[in-house]
Amino acid sequence: MAVIKGTKFDVFPLNLGGNPFGWTADRDATFEILDAFVAAGGNFVDTADSYSIWAEGNEGGESEREIGAWLKERGRDKLIVATKSGELQGVEGRSREATYKAVEGSLERLGIDQIDIFYYHYDDENVSIDNQIAIANDLIAERKIKHLALSNYTPARLREFFEKSAGTPARPVALQPHYNLLARKEYEENVQPIIDKHGVAVFPYFSLAAGLLTGKYASEEEIAGKQRTGQLEGYVTKEAFEVVDELRAVAKELDAAPTTVALAWLIAHGVTAPIASVSNPEQLTDLMAVKELKLSDAHVARLDKASAPFA
Template sequence: MTRIGSSDLDVFPLALGGNVFGWTADRDASFEILDAFHAGGGDFIDTADSYSAWVDGHEGGESERIIGEWLVSRRPEGVTVATKVSQHPQYKGLAAPTVRAAAEASLQRLGVEQIDLYYAHFDDAETPLEETVAAFGALVADGLVRYTAVSNYSADRIREWVRIARELGVAEPVAIQPHYNLVHRETENDIVPVAEELGLSLVPYFALAKGFLTGKYRSTDASAEASPRAEGAAKYATPQGLQILEVLERVGDAHGVSMASAALAWLRAKPTVVAPIASASKVSQVPDLLAGATTDLTADEVAALDEVSEWTPLDM
């Protein structure tokens, strides 16, 4: 178990991504995945109010609704649920009334009295940051949210958020959710230092680079794959990207785990990372995620993966 920032949220060191629930995993498949994750010790679930508004016929909130139904059905103890605001079609941006209304809607869909970890999903340049920080602080003061966090914010804006929160005397964020994986390491240049400076934990998304780091996509031609993410993952299958997979496979084999598990273990070994986010659209994929949370790489293995991934093949 690992603690998120300065909070009292002590979580399994991997968050189950809820972006697939109601999208590539229907309700029954989602329940199977959640059951398997929880049975394996998982207790940290990540979602957003906008999942999966991009699907034809969806309005957003489908993932939260499925998670809420699962929580009501199973009544699991000690589960931490994180969700986000700013991208739901009905609750765009981070103006104070929007933040409040979106949080209340998420609470209703999730069927809980309090959101454990509430992220500002994307920065909103049109709303004064002071207004957003105060709105998040009010949610904590009023008991709707336990802890706040930020996702997809620049280092400077994170520092500014914390400064404003301290001036206002309201809750400060405890976590940052950035894009971070073996083929996207720019986070180390700016976000990791600010996390270290402010005592924040990283909960990285795209931990498996849209599936590329599972080793499934070894060609830049995604036409043979039917997966919604195949095209995005295949873009990483450059000669350099394939070198990463070679080292990743060797490291995984040394521990008797998959490449996906090894990739997650590498992220967990990085400074300030508390729990990578990874999703499963099939219950058969859950064991690899669980293994990624319990496999500890040696310093030499981390160094080997660091060396082979020093470059970034694409700005994705």
């Protein structure tokens, strides 16, 4: 478990992504997944008001509603809930009006009185950092959110945010960057120094590179003809499969799943809890195993070397 600095939250080292809920996981599957997650020691779920606007027939808010239904039946105290706003139509951007409407919408869908961690999902450069901080301070003072976090901000805007929010309730307690074995350069060069300086928690998205780092695909030919998202296509290169080969080799030596090893590599690099999602409870086993798997320095070095083209 890991305490998020500046909060009272002690989180399991796997942040369960809520994007499948109301999409590839219907209500029954959502309940089964969350029940199994909590039974295995999990306590931290991540969602957004925009999940899952990309699915045909969905308008956003589906994930929050499914989580809210589970919380109503199982109990609010069972989960630390993080959600995000900035993309959902009608409440886009970081203006005061849009942000307040977004928070109210999330609270209603989740069926809770206060959001544990609220992310500014995307920056809005039409709204100054000073104003964004003021909005968050007011949301915290009104007990609509407990803590603020940030995602998808440029390094320059991140630095400004931390400098200007220092000593205020709106100082972010976490960042949610894009980081994995196949996406290292931007994070390690530009974001990690900010995290190290300010001592904030880090919960990366695409921790498993849209599924490529589960090890179930060993070549582009294995993917060909199968339904896949554009997100996965963006990772498919010869160098990426060389990383997957090494990941599978390390996993075999450790008698572990490639999924678990990929997540453990992130934790070895200072990540608090990687975000990963599942569409059925059976897929949770490899995710939850990250709590028990600590990579040796030698194994970390091997994976670092294999993924060096992405650093």
